[in-house]
Amino acid sequence: MRKNEKASIAMAAGLLLAATSAPPASADAGPISIGISPATTNAASPQMGDRLAFNTVIRNTGDKPIDGLIAWVSLVQIDQGKEQPIDLEDWSAHKAISRASLKPGETISTQWPMRLIQAGHYRVVISAVSREGSSLTPSPFADFVVRSKPVVESSRVLPVALGLPLLIGMSFIGWRRRGRDTG
Amino acid sequence: MENTMSITIKHLKLTLGSTEILHDVSISVKAGEIYGLLGPNGAGKTTSIAAALGLMPATSGLIRILGHDPAKEGVELRRRVGVLPDPNGFYDWMTASNYLSFYAGLYGARLSLSEVQKRLAQVGLEPKLGQPIRHFSRGMRQRLGLARALIADPEVLVLDEPTNGLDPRGRREIHDILIGLARDRGVSILLCTHLLDDVERLCSRVGIIVAGRTVAEGAIAELVRTRRGHRHFRLRLDGVSPKAGNREGHVMVLAQEGDWTIVAVDPSVPPEAAWSEILAAGWRVTEIAREGGGLEDLYLDLTDRRAA
Amino acid sequence: MTVHATIKAASESPPFRSPGNLNAIGLIARKEAGEIIVSPRGRGWLLAMVGALSGFSLLLVGSTELSLLDNAQVVYDMAGIVIALGALLALVVGSDAFAGEHERGSLTPLLLAPVSRRGILAGKIGGQMVAWAVMFLLSLPYLWAVGSTGQNLAGSILGLALFGTPVVLTFGLFAMGLGARLGNVRTTMMTMLVVLLLAASPLLIGPSLRQSTLGRWFDAVNPFSHAVNALDAMIIDSLGVAAQSIHLAAIVAWLIFALAYAVRQTNRLVR
Numbered sequence: 001m002r003k004n005e006k007a008s009i010a011m012a013a014g015l016l017l018a019a020t021s022a023p024p025a026s027a028d029a030g031p032i033s034i035g036i037s038p039a040t041t042n043a044a045s046p047q048m049g050d051r052l053a054f055n056t057v058i059r060n061t062g063d064k065p066i067d068g069l070i071a072w073v074s075l076v077q078i079d080q081g082k083e084q085p086i087d088l089e090d091w092s093a094h095k096a097i098s099r100a101s102l103k104p105g106e107t108i109s110t111q112w113p114m115r116l117i118q119a120g121h122y123r124v125v126i127s128a129v130s131r132e133g134s135s136l137t138p139s140p141f142a143d144f145v146v147r148s149k150p151v152v153e154s155s156r157v158l159p160v161a162l163g164l165p166l167l168i169g170m171s172f173i174g175w176r177r178r179g180r181d182t183g
Numbered sequence: 184m185e186n187t188m189s190i191t192i193k194h195l196k197l198t199l200g201s202t203e204i205l206h207d208v209s210i211s212v213k214a215g216e217i218y219g220l221l222g223p224n225g226a227g228k229t230t231s232i233a234a235a236l237g238l239m240p241a242t243s244g245l246i247r248i249l250g251h252d253p254a255k256e257g258v259e260l261r262r263r264v265g266v267l268p269d270p271n272g273f274y275d276w277m278t279a280s281n282y283l284s285f286y287a288g289l290y291g292a293r294l295s296l297s298e299v300q301k302r303l304a305q306v307g308l309e310p311k312l313g314q315p316i317r318h319f320s321r322g323m324r325q326r327l328g329l330a331r332a333l334i335a336d337p338e339v340l341v342l343d344e345p346t347n348g349l350d351p352r353g354r355r356e357i358h359d360i361l362i363g364l365a366r367d368r369g370v371s372i373l374l375c376t377h378l379l380d381d382v383e384r385l386c387s388r389v390g391i392i393v394a395g396r397t398v399a400e401g402a403i404a405e406l407v408r409t410r411r412g413h414r415h416f417r418l419r420l421d422g423v424s425p426k427a428g429n430r431e432g433h434v435m436v437l438a439q440e441g442d443w444t445i446v447a448v449d450p451s452v453p454p455e456a457a458w459s460e461i462l463a464a465g466w467r468v469t470e471i472a473r474e475g476g477g478l479e480d481l482y483l484d485l486t487d488r489r490a491a
Numbered sequence: 492m493t494v495h496a497t498i499k500a501a502s503e504s505p506p507f508r509s510p511g512n513l514n515a516i517g518l519i520a521r522k523e524a525g526e527i528i529v530s531p532r533g534r535g536w537l538l539a540m541v542g543a544l545s546g547f548s549l550l551l552v553g554s555t556e557l558s559l560l561d562n563a564q565v566v567y568d569m570a571g572i573v574i575a576l577g578a579l580l581a582l583v584v585g586s587d588a589f590a591g592e593h594e595r596g597s598l599t600p601l602l603l604a605p606v607s608r609r610g611i612l613a614g615k616i617g618g619q620m621v622a623w624a625v626m627f628l629l630s631l632p633y634l635w636a637v638g639s640t641g642q643n644l645a646g647s648i649l650g651l652a653l654f655g656t657p658v659v660l661t662f663g664l665f666a667m668g669l670g671a672r673l674g675n676v677r678t679t680m681m682t683m684l685v686v687l688l689l690a691a692s693p694l695l696i697g698p699s700l701r702q703s704t705l706g707r708w709f710d711a712v713n714p715f716s717h718a719v720n721a722l723d724a725m726i727i728d729s730l731g732v733a734a735q736s737i738h739l740a741a742i743v744a745w746l747i748f749a750l751a752y753a754v755r756q757t758n759r760l761v762r
Contacts, residue, residue, distance in 0.1 A: 049642075149640065150640060151551075151561055151562040151565065151640060152548075152551040152552055152562070152565060152636075152637050152640070153636075153639075153640055154552045156635070156636040156637075156639065156640075157548045157549070157551065157552045157636040157637060158549075158552065159636075160545075160548065160632045160633055160635070160636040161544075161545035161546075161548040161549050161552075161633070161636070162545065164541055164545065164629065164632055164633075165538060165541045165542055165545055168537065168538060168541055168629075169538060172534045172538075175529065199761075233761070236603060238599070238602055238603070238761060239761045240761075258605050258606065258607050259605065261603055261604065261605040262605040264603075266599075266600070266603045268596075268599040268600060268603070270596035270599075271596055271599075271600070272592070272595040272596025272597035272598070272599075272600070273595075273597055274522065274526065274597060275530075275595075276525075276526065276529055276530035276531065276532075277525075285518060285522055286600070286604065288514065288515070288518045289515050289518060289519075289604040289605065289606055290604065290605060291514070291605075328600075331600060
């Protein structure tokens with residue numbers, strides 16, 4: 001699997017835009033509610049390469065069973081000028097859950113792990129739909145910031161890239177001189 | 184007879200692709216002799232040597248070196264044979280000492296630096312310390328090649344144009360080395376060259392190859408006598424010149440050409456003996472020059488004077 | 492007769508012992524390695540190789556748009572470049588092994604030394620391996636410099652050793668065999684360069700090569716493809732080395748074929 005295959009996820013973007021008017025603490029579109037909170041193990045100030053997780057609780061708040069429930073995670077970058085949906089391909093293998101039926105009052109607790117690939121400001125949201133439902137239920141937003149970590153550190157590359165040719169060149173000159181002296 | 188032969192090649196044929204390069208080459212080098220292999224460029228001398236050394240597969244014929252077949256026992260046999268090929272290349276980045284040590288190792292010897300330098304000095308090579316071979320003159324390279332050929336104290340030495348690139352003094356030094364090897368150590372030497380002076384000075388017997396075929400082989404004196412009967416010289420005489428047809432001892436007057444008297448010397452005696460005879464008879468000889476009738480004329484005759 | 496008796500006496504107690512083939516192979520390998528490390532031409536090549544790796548590393552430092560995922564990509568690219576450069580060095584050294592010596596006139600004395608043709612070839616392969624070992628060691632600081640901030644640095648080094656070595660040797664052996672057959676360095680090198688460019692094209696084209704039938708076929712038979720696919724799996728996808736056995740088998744099959752070709756051509760060498 002190679003990187004750089006950044007297909008846009010139109011659906012996730014559309015859903016997220018639709019959800020931007022939702023209240024921040026909880027969302028309730030019909031009989032489903034979704035609560036989201038960062039895992040306690042999350043680093044306070046994560047950087048590229050770290051792993052984060054978000055816990056969600058999806059509850060049937062109605063009085064009838066919900067059949068054919070699907071919930072999924074969406075991620076968008078919200079840096080000014082770089083607003084874009086993120087292809088989760090490289091960030092997480094755990095992208096969605098499904099449940100055949102959710103009884104009234106019943107909950108589903110799920111953890112959504114992800115590996116932080118690129119620096120920036122991000123917003124994660126979990127969305128759910130059911131087979132019979134007529135609208136989307138989004139979770140509140142969970143925002144996080146990923147600190148930059150140099151992929152290629154110049155402090156390591158420069159000494160090697162500049163020093164090694166110099167070192168080899170000088171050692172060759174040294175061998176040559178020694179060869180001249182000793183035959 | 185063959186037991187005393189170091190190198191025997193009989194009716195050698197060699198084909199490369201669809202072209203027959205050697206048609207019928209036969210030579211035999213006796214133990215302890217220096218044998219000259221002559222022929223014009225492209226006659227097949229080097230190819231014959233290559234086949235004899237197992238570097239090229241013979242189509243038919245017999246090849247024996249020290250009684251062994253080089254095609255079957257090549258690796259072991261090569262330990263007893265020293266070769267100076269032409270062209271003679273080196274690892275130019277090495278020093279002469281390193282190069283000789285490397286080859287000594289291939290022959291199973293571990294020579295000390297002083298031993299290596301002794302070997303180099305034997306062929307008159309004393310390079311500067313640490314001087315890579317790429318800075319060597321052609322003559323130095325020839326000497327180094329000879330040192331390499333001698334590295335394993337071979338019983339047979341095959342030399343292809345060994346005095347190429349050497350000045351007259353260098354040539355003389357190499358001649359002396361070769362004469363010493365044959366005389367003192369009994370080394371058999373096959374000398375492949377186009378320098379007839381070298382052959383006349385060093386070799387007792389020769390083989391002449393023309394167009395992939397041996398056209399003459401044997402003792403030089405015998406070949407010359409068989410071919411011409413006599414050796415011809417020009418004499419400058421002070422006083423009265425003898426007339427054509429006159430004979431004095433083993434010298435016969437053939438003609439007068441200006442100041443020169445053309446004579447033939449019977450090949451059964453060395454020229455020096457003939458000169459003693461005519462001096463004793465009162466001929467006042469002031470100058471002697473070869474007029475042909477020697478190896479050079481024989482060679483030119485056999486090669487149709489096309490390629491000297 | 493006296494002379495002959497002298498020779499006989501001398502041959503009964505030869506001053507030189509018969510050289511062991513292993514000893515001769517070692518000497519030739521050392522000579523070949525020395526030519527790469529000591530000769531001006533060899534030094535030039537090594538410096539050029541290091542210069543290429545330095546250039547690639549410096550280009551990466553200049554990029555500000557690399558994500559963490561690109562680190563794996565960078566390490567993968569660096570490993571691929573090292574194999575390509577190693578194969579290039581091997582084909583240069585291989586082209587020179589017989590053809591170069593033939594042109595410089597140094598092959599005949601070597602063939603006339605008491606060493607079998609296979610022994611000479613083995614020594615030259617030893618020289619190739621030393622050249623690759625030097626190249627491999629020189630690449631380690633670069634892999635560390637670009638890969639130590641990510642994961643799978645160890646995997647890249649293992650992959651480079653395991654898959655790069657037979658691929659590099661395969662190219663070297665083909666170059667040796669072709670050089671022995673043609674006796675001409677320039678023709679051998681040009682032919683092998685074209686082959687290398689073709690074989691290494693997956694490094695540039697990537698997975699899109701496999702989108703056509705011809706591409707899939709090429710990918711399946713090309714040892715270079717197998718090496719880069721194995722590196723891709725190990726470095727980018729973090730898969731284990733055990734899962735790469737098919738790639739390794741294909742590469743080793745090519746290595747055996749190249750060795751057989753080189754042996755055949757060396758045995759057929761004429762002066």
